[in-house]
Amino acid sequence: MRARPDLIEHLPRLRRYARALTGDVTRADDLVQDTLERALVKLDLWQPGSDLRAWLFTLMHNLFVNQIRIRRPRETVLEDALDEPVSGGQMEALTARDIHEALARLPEVQREVLLLVGLEQFGYAEAAQVLGVPTGTVMSRLSRARERMRQMLAGEPAIKLKLVK
C-alpha cells in the first residue's frame, strides 16, 4: 500500500494563510476544508518527495481563485485601483484591525503574494509555482503590494484614530 503523506501537520499553516487571505474565520476554515478534500481526492497526483506544503497551497490558491470568480463575476480585479492618501506621519503602532483592513483592500493577486512571501515564508520561485505565474510577476506584485500596504497603513491611523496624548 502506498503510504499516505500526513496532511495534519500542514493544517495550522493552511489555516493561518486562509485566515489572512479571506479575513474571515468561517470562510477561511471552509477554504481549508475544501483544500483538504481536494487533496485527498488528488493525492495520487502528488509526487512523493516533492514539497507537499507547496502543493497544498497550490490547491488552496486554485480554490480561492474559483471562489472569487463565482462571488464577483462582473467585477474585474484591478491591480492598481486604489490610491490612498498618505499622511506622511510616522507609522503608529499597527493594530490587527489595521492589518486586516489593509489586506482586505489589497487586490487578491497582490494579497496572495504578500502573504505567501511575507507571512508564509515561501521563496519567490516557490510562490510563483503556487500561483502558476512567472517569478517576475511575483516580484512585481510583491513590490506593488508592499507599497500599497505602506500607503494604506501610513494613511489610516491619521484618518481613523484621534490620538489622545
Place this chain on the structure above:
Amino acid sequence: MTDDVHEHELNAYVDGTLPEARRLEVEAWLAAHPADAARVQAWSDQNQSLHATFDAVLNEPLPLNLVRATLRPALPVPFRAVAALLAMMATGLVGYAIGLNAEQAPAAPVYLARDAAIAHAVFSPESRHPVEVDAAHADHLVAWLSKRVGTQLQAPDFSAQGFDLLGGRLLSGETGPVAQFMYQDRIERRVTLYVRRAVSGNKVTAFRHAAENGVDVFYWIDGDFGYALSGQIGRKAIQQLADAAYSQMIPASGKR
C-alpha cells in the same frame, strides 16, 4: 530613483534572499538613500505585523472537522492512524484505551505525543520566527511560561548534548496553555520540549516513545504535567536528551 539598486533587490533585501556580497552593497545604498531605507523599513514592519496578527492562528486548537478532513481517506479507514494507535496500545498503553475513544481525554499520552509532534513540525522549520521569546531573555521566558502553564517550569540545559536553548513560545492546547521550548545544535538541527497539564488521573508514566510522521517523540507524565521531547535527530539522540531533561527536572517538579 534606484538606478543602481533594483526595486526587486530591495524586496529581496527585506526577505533575506540576497547573496551576502550584494546584501552589503544594498545596505550601503540604503544608508545613502533615506527614502528607500524608510520604504524598506516599512515593508519589514509589514512582515512583522502580519506575523503579529496571524501567528495566533497557529496556536489555536485544530477544529475537529478539519482534523477529520485530513484523515477521511481515499482509503476506507485512516489506516495509518489506526495502526499507530494499535501499536501504541500494544506497547503498553492499553490502560489509556478509555481515553482513545472520545475527545474527552485530549491529554492522554497518545495525544500528548501527537500534539507535541505537530507543534514541532509546525514551528521548528520557521527561519525567522521559530520562537516568541528568545534565549537572550531566558529568565523572562521561563517565568512567563511557568505562570501561564501553571507550574514552575525550567528549560533544561542540553549543552552537554550540544544543543543550546533558542527560546520558547506559548501555545494553546485542549487542556489549556502549553509551553514549547526550542533548542538547536551547531548544524541547526532543532528539538522541542512540549509541556502541558495532563489529564487528571495520569500521575506518573515511564518514558514512552512514539514516531509521528518521522518525528521521534519521547514523552512522560510527571504529576499533573505531561512532557514531550520531539525531534528528527534519531531516536537514540532524542532519548539521551529526554533522559537529561527528566533528570534535571526532578528537583524542580518536586518528584513524588
